[in-house]
Amino acid sequence: MSHTLHRRGNEENLKEDFIVFAMSAKGINDKNSKDKLQHFLRIMHRHHPVNMGDMKTGNLFSAGAENIIANVQDTSIVHAVFTSKEEVAKVIKEVKEADLGISVIVSGIMTDVHQICGQVGIKPHTVEHSLGIMGKLSRLPEDELLQITTMCGHGMVSSRLARKMLLEVKRGRLQVEEAAQKLAYPCVCGVFNPARAAKILSQLVDLWCLDEF
Numbered sequence: 088m089s090h091t092l093h094r095r096g097n098e099e100n101l102k103e104d105f106i107v108f109a110m111s112a113k114g115i116n117d118k119n120s121k122d123k124l125q126h127f128l129r130i131m132h133r134h135h136p137v138n139m140g141d142m143k144t145g146n147l148f149s150a151g152a153e154n155i156i157a158n159v160q161d162t163s164i165v166h167a168v169f170t171s172k173e174e175v176a177k178v179i180k181e182v183k184e185a186d187l188g189i190s191v192i193v194s195g196i197m198t199d200v201h202q203i204c205g206q207v208g209i210k211p212h213t214v215e216h217s218l219g220i221m222g223k224l225s226r227l228p229e230d231e232l233l234q235i236t237t238m239c240g241h242g243m244v245s246s247r248l249a250r251k252m253l254l255e256v257k258r259g260r261l262q263v264e265e266a267a268q269k270l271a272y273p274c275v276c277g278v279f280n281p282a283r284a285a286k287i288l289s290q291l292v293d294l295w296c297l298d299e300f
Contacts, residue, residue, distance in 0.1 A: 089192055090241060090276075090278070091108070091166075091194040091278050092194065092216075092240070093237050093240065094194070094234075094237050094238055095230060095233040095234045095237045096234045096283075098196060100234070100287065101195070101196055102172070102196055102199065103170040103171070103280075103282065103283055103286075104168070104238075104280050104283050105168065105170070105172070105175045105193065105194065105195040105199075105200075106166060106167070106168050106169075106192075106194040106278050107131065107167050107175065107178055107179070107182075107191065107192070108165060108166040108191070109123075109182075109189050109190060109191045110124075110163070110164040110165070111189050111190070112190065113162070116189065117162060118161060120161045120189060121160055121161050121163070123188065124159045124165050125156055127165060127185075127189065127191075128141075128152075128156045128159065130178065130182055130185065131165075131167035132167075134169070134174050134177060134178050136167035136168050136169050137169065137170055137280060138166075138167070138277050138280060138281060139152060139155060139167040139277050140275065140276050140277015140278070141155050141158070141159055141163045141165045141277070142163075142241075142275050142276035142277075143158065143160060143162075144158040144163075145277070146272070146274060146275060146276065146277030146279070147271075147277060148268050148272050149272055155277075166276055166278050167277070168277070168279070168280045170282050170283070172195075172202070172203060175193065175195070176206050176207060179191075179193065179203055179204070179207050179209070183207055183208070183209060197214065228246035231287065231291055233246075234287055235249045235270060235284055235287055235288075236249060238278065238279045238280050238283065238284065239273070240278060241274070243274050243275060244270055244273055248270060249270060252266035252267075252269060252270055252288065253266075253291055253295065256288055256292050263288045263289050263292070266284075266285070266288055267281040267282070267285040270284050271284065
């Protein structure tokens with residue numbers, strides 16, 4: 088199961104949210120897979136992702152691209168985030184041509200991902216869906232904040248931090264892009280989409296009454 092599977096949102100704002108990541112299989116092809124994973128990350132980096140990372144090292148904002156690539160291990164799971172379907176198609180085409188022999192996963196709107204696969208001449212091996220959140224839903228933050236916090240699949244971006252960033256933007260202490268990067272920082276593996284977060288923050292600052300925060 089992918090930790091990028093449960094991103095909340097609507098079709099419009101999820102259309103600019105694609106995560107491409109790769110990993111080896113323990114005991115099958117993990118031995119000496121470091122070079123392949125580094126090659127994968129270099130392909131990602133050439134296409135200017137809005138975030139990237141390896142949970143063993145950090146993300147684009149906490150560790151930097153060169154450090155991430157240099158410290159890849161055989162057991163790493165490496166990620167990159169894009170906002171354009173066209174750019175993802177270029178990325179997948181290049182990964183296909185590289186024939187690295189490692190598993191590659193693309194998260195995004197299903198119809199868009201299928202179009203990308205058809206465009207580059209590949210057929211998805213497996214398709215996963217999220218069934219949503221079950222349980223005592225009244226304990227969850229507002230859905231708008233969940234659109235931000237669920238971009239970190241390991242739950243490292245809290246709703247309290249999202250509220251704080253909203254307030255900082257409202258008071259003019261931060262630009263939305265700065266606030267989005269601060270939200271991206273604790274998502275260690277680098278799957279948080281700061282470009283999408285900035286758009287959501289901009290909308291919430293205009294729509295929400297923040298006096299109570």
